[in-house]
Amino acid sequence: MLYLKKYFTEGLIQFTILLSLIGVRVDLDTYLSNQLPPLREIILGPSSAYTQTQFHNLRNTLDGYGIHPKSVDLDQFFTTRRLLNQVRQLDRLSVPSPELSTWLVHCDPETVVSAASQSSPSITLDNGASLEDVNNSETPTMRGGGGALESTYNPSGEDSTLGAVAPEDSQEQSNRDGNDDLTKEDIDLIDILWRQDIDLGAGREVFNYSSRQKESEAEKPSPEEERAEAQERWRNGVNLQEAQPVDGETGESIPEQIPGLGSQTSLSLQECLRLLEATFPFGEESPEFPAPVVTAELAVANEEAPSTSRGLPLPPPLPQLDLEQQWQDIMAIMELQEMEVNNTSENSFLSTTSNSTNTSGSTSESGSVGSFGLTRSSTLIHQDVSLHQASLPSCSQDFPTLFNPEMDATSTPRTPLLTMSSSNSSNVNSTFGATNLTGLFLPPPLNSTNNITCTPVLPDPFSTLLEESMLDEISLLDLAMEEGFNQAQASQLEDELDSDSGLSLDSSHSPASPSSSETSCSSAASSSSTNFSEEGAVGYSTDSESAAVEPEEGAVGGYQPEFNKLCRMSYQDPSQFHGLPQLDNVNHNHTYNLPLSSSFDEHPELPIPTGKKMGREKQSKLKPQQDFLDKQSSRDERRARAMKIPFSNEKIINLPVEEFNELLSKHHLSEAQLALVRDIRRRGKNKMAAQNCRKRKLDTIINLEQGVHDLRRDKARLLKEKMEFIRSIRQMKQKVQSLYQEVFTQLRNEEGRPYPPSEYSLQYSADGSVLIMPRTMTDQQTRKPEKKQKDKKK
DNA sequence: GTTCGTTGTCATAGT
DNA sequence: GCACTATGACAACGA
Numbered sequence: 001m002l003y004l005k006k007y008f009t010e011g012l013i014q015f016t017i018l019l020s021l022i023g024v025r026v027d028l029d030t031y032l033s034n035q036l037p038p039l040r041e042i043i044l045g046p047s048s049a050y051t052q053t054q055f056h057n058l059r060n061t062l063d064g065y066g067i068h069p070k071s072v073d074l075d076q077f078f079t080t081r082r083l084l085n086q087v088r089q090l091d092r093l094s095v096p097s098p099e100l101s102t103w104l105v106h107c108d109p110e111t112v113v114s115a116a117s118q119s120s121p122s123i124t125l126d127n128g129a130s131l132e133d134v135n136n137s138e139t140p141t142m143r144g145g146g147g148a149l150e151s152t153y154n155p156s157g158e159d160s161t162l163g164a165v166a167p168e169d170s171q172e173q174s175n176r177d178g179n180d181d182l183t184k185e186d187i188d189l190i191d192i193l194w195r196q197d198i199d200l201g202a203g204r205e206v207f208n209y210s211s212r213q214k215e216s217e218a219e220k221p222s223p224e225e226e227r228a229e230a231q232e233r234w235r236n237g238v239n240l241q242e243a244q245p246v247d248g249e250t251g252e253s254i255p256e257q258i259p260g261l262g263s264q265t266s267l268s269l270q271e272c273l274r275l276l277e278a279t280f281p282f283g284e285e286s287p288e289f290p291a292p293v294v295t296a297e298l299a300v301a302n303e304e305a306p307s308t309s310r311g312l313p314l315p316p317p318l319p320q321l322d323l324e325q326q327w328q329d330i331m332a333i334m335e336l337q338e339m340e341v342n343n344t345s346e347n348s349f350l351s352t353t354s355n356s357t358n359t360s361g362s363t364s365e366s367g368s369v370g371s372f373g374l375t376r377s378s379t380l381i382h383q384d385v386s387l388h389q390a391s392l393p394s395c396s397q398d399f400p401t402l403f404n405p406e407m408d409a410t411s412t413p414r415t416p417l418l419t420m421s422s423s424n425s426s427n428v429n430s431t432f433g434a435t436n437l438t439g440l441f442l443p444p445p446l447n448s449t450n451n452i453t454c455t456p457v458l459p460d461p462f463s464t465l466l467e468e469s470m471l472d473e474i475s476l477l478d479l480a481m482e483e484g485f486n487q488a489q490a491s492q493l494e495d496e497l498d499s500d501s502g503l504s505l506d507s508s509h510s511p512a513s514p515s516s517s518e519t520s521c522s523s524a525a526s527s528s529s530t531n532f533s534e535e536g537a538v539g540y541s542t543d544s545e546s547a548a549v550e551p552e553e554g555a556v557g558g559y560q561p562e563f564n565k566l567c568r569m570s571y572q573d574p575s576q577f578h579g580l581p582q583l584d585n586v587n588h589n590h591t592y593n594l595p596l597s598s599s600f601d602e603h604p605e606l607p608i609p610t611g612k613k614m615g616r617e618k619q620s621k622l623k624p625q626q627d628f629l630d631k632q633s634s635r636d637e638r639r640a641r642a643m644k645i646p647f648s649n650e651k652i653i654n655l656p657v658e659e660f661n662e663l664l665s666k667h668h669l670s671e672a673q674l675a676l677v678r679d680i681r682r683r684g685k686n687k688m689a690a691q692n693c694r695k696r697k698l699d700t701i702i703n704l705e706q707g708v709h710d711l712r713r714d715k716a717r718l719l720k721e722k723m724e725f726i727r728s729i730r731q732m733k734q735k736v737q738s739l740y741q742e743v744f745t746q747l748r749n750e751e752g753r754p755y756p757p758s759e760y761s762l763q764y765s766a767d768g769s770v771l772i773m774p775r776t777m778t779d780q781q782t783r784k785p786e787k788k789q790k791d792k793k794k
Numbered sequence: 795g796t797t798c799g800t801t802g803t804c805a806t807a808g809t
Numbered sequence: 810g811c812a813c814t815a816t817g818a819c820a821a822c823g824a
Contacts, residue, residue, distance in 0.1 A: 635802085682804095686803070686804080686814090687803075690802070690815090693816055697816090
């Protein structure tokens with residue numbers, strides 16, 4: 001299989017290069033990425049979408065957040081995941097530019113553009129013309145080139161299954177652009193390639209893009225009918241033998257449609273490369289071609305994928321997957337923190353992508369995908385995006401320029417991301433595999449300015465804590481630098497900062513509980529479904545049987561356990577609780593909330609069927625059910641059931657007093673039953689009260705923590721302002737001193753000589769005038785106040 | 795078996 | 810005085 005893959009890969013590439021060189025227009029890259037995912041997979045390896053481990057990893061990292069499947073946070077969650085995929089796509093830098101240029105080497109018989117003029121757009125693209133230029137260009141060649149760039153650079157259309165929707169619009173557009181010019185030979189050639197794909201064992205089930213293909217077919221007019229028929233044949237897998245002669249050994253179809261190409265296909269790839277390099281001098285240090293990247297990636301291709309590419313600039317799959325894996329790990333770590341920032345980052349992100357994409361106004365993914373080949377070499381738009389996202393946890397330490405917005409704005413057009421990809425891709429395994437990438441993104445603790453620039457994008461609570469700590473550290477450092485603050489004072493201040501609060505912020509989050517959400521949600525649920533919430537109670541229907549009360553009576557048990565769970569999950573404010581692992585175990589849902597079989601609770605007055613009416617089998621079946629009911633019921637429920645109380649506990653607890661008394665008067669109950677009913681009501685109300693009390697207690701604690709946190713931030717801010725003032729005062733003193741020296745040196749006595757500084761000095765009078773006085777007089781003047789002060793002290 | 799968090803319950807004070 | 814709420818304390822329960 002490996003041999004077949006190698007054979008097919010090289011053959012396909014040679015075939016395409018030769019077709020391009022002889023003038024047959026085959027935008028194979030579009031097929032490679034859009035029409036034929038299997039081809040791309042055969043060449044580049046299985047995509048992450050079809051890789052089980054990737055899938056599980058994705059599920060683990062993303063779903064590990066614990067979002068309930070019914071939670072309304074899913075919208076935000078999927079938005080996050082889509083944005084994450086956008087960011088992840090930015091790391092796929094390993095597609096080399098020579099490959100792009102290779103697909104562009106063809107003569108367009110329709111546009112009648114010279115080879116130079118054809119290559120120039122690609123060069124311009126590769127060189128990184130502004131995105132606006134590219135976007136505004138509407139020439140077919142340019143659009144086709146853009147499609148080639150998109151599809152070639154992005155070997156992972158699998159992201160569409162990972163949540164990031166592939167830029168189908170732009171791709172289809174590019175496909176149409178590329179396919180409209182296809183001749184019958186080209187179509188047959190593609191058909192051959194498809195059959196080869198099938199023959200090579202790529203199962204049709206892994207393709208599964210027929211729907212997209214059908215869509216594209218539906219959009220395409222009749223000229224594509226023939227190719228559609230070929231595709232249909234390919235899908236149905238029939239008439240393969242009839243359509244093409246098959247190699248007896250390998251089962252591959254023999255492309256007889258292109259006579260004379262059989263000998264050319266034996267042309268070595270090195271020769272093709274040489275030919276391409278003669279056309280486009282990659283190796284030269286030209287501003288138009290990113291030579292270091294090309295060489296690096298070629299080296300990578302030679303080192304790590306010799307069997308498949310042999311110097312052809314195919315991206316090495318394994319490092320890429322590693323890099324992607326690392327990205328996913330990082331993103332998993334960032335996941336919680338990112339949920340909050342999404343609202344802001346998404347806007348900026350989408351705005352940037354919408355500005356930077358030409359054909360993907362609706363799909364932001366295509367922006368990050370499609371224009372990446374442009375971004376990598378020129379603009380920083382997507383780099384900003386990646387920086388914005390990637391710098392969420394912190395700034396990079398090992399790559400200070402990589403995720404540094406300041407450096408980002410002032411760095412050279414060669415993006416650091418690309419530099420990382422090119423220069424480190426050769427040893428990407430050793431670099432990213434052995435080390436924890438998360439450490440790369442953790443900031444150095446005292447990396448003052450850069451960290452400050454990064455902190456605004458950090459989400460709470462991490463950002464605030466980090467900001468605060470950095471403020472403290474900065475303040476202490478500045479303190480130590482300032483005059484009047486020695487190291488001891490700085491340490492003293494540090495102690496103050498550390499000990500000013502009896503509460504530890506880190507530990508103070510632990511008692512946080514969504515009980516408020518619990519109560520509020522249950523309140524909402526009850527108020528929407530019950531008449532009793534108007535009573536003033538929170539409507540927290542207490543017991544499990546609340547899930548099944550008489551519907552005609554208002555369904556006191558609007559507090560359904562499932563809804564309760566949903567409420568809990570959805571109400572959790574990520575900005576407040578996310579990123580706090582201490583809260584993971586807060587959402588306990590104990591058994592009193594579990595659902596109960598509604599048959600009895602809806603009609604508790606119905607007597608439990610006795611053994612006389614039921615067979616032994618039914619009894620044996622019912623017994624575990626009753627045991628289960630008993631286990632799930634509260635004690636009061638069991639008591640009420642035992643005492644045959646003819647109404648539900650919810651009514652007992654939540655009915656207003658008047659209605660409750662009326663209910664009691666309707667039913668003639670014994671004293672024991674009345675006592676039990678009143679106890680149930682008392683306990684139920686007390687239970688709600690206890691829950692409310694605990695909720696308030698937690699809210700109070702949280703508010704206090706927040707207050708402490710705010711106070712500490714204010715203190716740090718004030719301290720920082722103080723040191724800034726001290727610094728400015730010192731600077732003013734220095735200025736005054738320098739001015740003093742300047743003025744003093746320019747003063748001359750009657751003889752035209754300068755005053756000796758040891759004997760004279762300048763004195764400032766109260767009216768603003770400056771006098772030069774002998775130091776003896778000034779000393780006497782200064783001694784007099786001292787004496788006066790001493791006298792006052794005495 | 796112990797620890798810890800959650801929940802229910804009781805007693806009591808306050809409204 | 811009654812109904813209700815608030816809260817501390819305790820026990821049961823489950824992870």
